[in-house]
Amino acid sequence: LTKSSTSDRKKDHIDLAFASAIAKQDGRFYYEPVLGTHPTPNDKLEGFNIAGKQTKSPLWISSMTGGTELAGQINHNLARACNEFGLGMGLGSCRILLESDKYFKDFDLRDTIGDSLPFYANLGIAQVEQMLKEGKVSQINELVGKLRADGLIVHINPLQEWLQPEGDRFQERPIDTLNKLIKMANYPIIVKEVGQGMGPESLLALMSLPLAAIEFGASGGTNFAKLELMRNRNGDAEYHEELAHIGHSAEEMIEFVNDINSANNAFLCDKFIVSGGVKNYLDGYYLLNKIKSEAAFAMASGFLKHAMGTYDELKEFTKLQLEGLKMANNLLRVRE
Numbered sequence: 117l118t119k120s121s122t123s124d125r126k127k128d129h130i131d132l133a134f135a136s137a138i139a140k141q142d143g144r145f146y147y148e149p150v151l152g153t154h155p156t157p158n159d160k161l162e163g164f165n166i167a168g169k170q171t172k173s174p175l176w177i178s179s180m181t182g183g184t185e186l187a188g189q190i191n192h193n194l195a196r197a198c199n200e201f202g203l204g205m206g207l208g209s210c211r212i213l214l215e216s217d218k219y220f221k222d223f224d225l226r227d228t229i230g231d232s233l234p235f236y237a238n239l240g241i242a243q244v245e246q247m248l249k250e251g252k253v254s255q256i257n258e259l260v261g262k263l264r265a266d267g268l269i270v271h272i273n274p275l276q277e278w279l280q281p282e283g284d285r286f287q288e289r290p291i292d293t294l295n296k297l298i299k300m301a302n303y304p305i306i307v308k309e310v311g312q313g314m315g316p317e318s319l320l321a322l323m324s325l326p327l328a329a330i331e332f333g334a335s336g337g338t339n340f341a342k343l344e345l346m347r348n349r350n351g352d353a354e355y356h357e358e359l360a361h362i363g364h365s366a367e368e369m370i371e372f373v374n375d376i377n378s379a380n381n382a383f384l385c386d387k388f389i390v391s392g393g394v395k396n397y398l399d400g401y402y403l404l405n406k407i408k409s410e411a412a413f414a415m416a417s418g419f420l421k422h423a424m425g426t427y428d429e430l431k432e433f434t435k436l437q438l439e440g441l442k443m444a445n446n447l448l449r450v451r452e
């Protein structure tokens with residue numbers, strides 16, 4: 117960024133003053149300009165501990181896909197940002213690695229991210245169900261080991277699969293598949309949706325399992341039901357349009373989790389990655405203040421936009437998010 121001269125700046129101010137009036141305030145916050153400083157080097161963000169690995173901030177990079185040339189570069193950029201800023205990340209679906217090692221290097225990020233930060237492999241519940249059925253669950257354990265991942269994220273995406281012509285069909289309830297996997301896995305497990313979120317009964321069921329965390333994958337951002345409808349490979353999209361509107365926002369899911377917790381306080385998993393429709397640090401700050409459990413917030417598409425080009429672009433974006441979060445900590449209070 118170049119600094120403008122004072123006279124240039126004053127001229128900008130005059131030119132832009134009339135255009136700058138905004139009609140509506142962000143009603144989520146109290147703004148307390150008298151009580152905080154700008155972010156200083158002494159300001160630290162609170163990290164997030166997941167299965168024994170500590171991050172330096174409560175920001176997580178949500179799972180995005182691998183297996184194409186572009187994905188390899190995106191993944192390496194993301195892992196580099198994790199290393200530089202002390203973040204954790206989940207890989208996109210590693211299903212392709214169950215078939216061959218052709219794309220292994222796109223996912224092989226442990227050396228880039230470093231040993232001390234959380235780094236998770238990812239598979240769909242359909243693959244887990246299939247591997248269990250075929251008695252091949254040891255292949256999943258090997259996958260996690262080979263990637264030197266800390267554990268596995270299982271995504272549960274029945275609506276997306278339903279709308280995909282090539283989509284999988286679940287024969288068993290995901291909760292039953294998860295119960296079986298947990299018995300056979302020797303690593304931490306995170307469970308997520310992919311952009312529709314989940315309702316209170318599913319959250320309660322997951323909170324009753326010994327998971328490392330539950331990631332929301334809430335509705336409000338990337339929407340795979342809509343995405344599959346736009347692909348419309350079945351030619352029947354018009355009959356399913358409304359499915360894209362099914363789901364739960366991150367804010368609503370936080371209400372579910374807080375309600376579940378206030379009714380009962382003995383859960384095996386009370387740790388969350390709040391994701392889905394999180395656009396920036398202001399959303400993240402707001403949501404983290406609303407949830408009463410230990411949590412990080414996460415973005416997928418928000419990072420993707422800046423991870424496709426040079427690392428410097430992603431670095432700038434990530435830095436800006438973390439500085440913004442510190443500013444929010446100092447000057448904003450979330451309204452009850």
Ligand SMILES: Cc1cc2nc3c(=O)[nH]c(=O)nc-3n(C[C@H](O)[C@H](O)[C@H](O)COP(=O)(O)O)c2cc1C
Nearest residue numbers: 178179180181208209271333337338392393416417
């Ligand atoms: C390009 C892309 C690929 C994704 N691939 C996966 C995946 O392989 N596994 C998964 O669990 N989620 C996947 N997701 C879903 C994200 O992890 C996240 O739950 C969802 O995009 C909502 O977050 P957002 O609104 O910040 O994008 C993908 C998202 C994007 C944008």
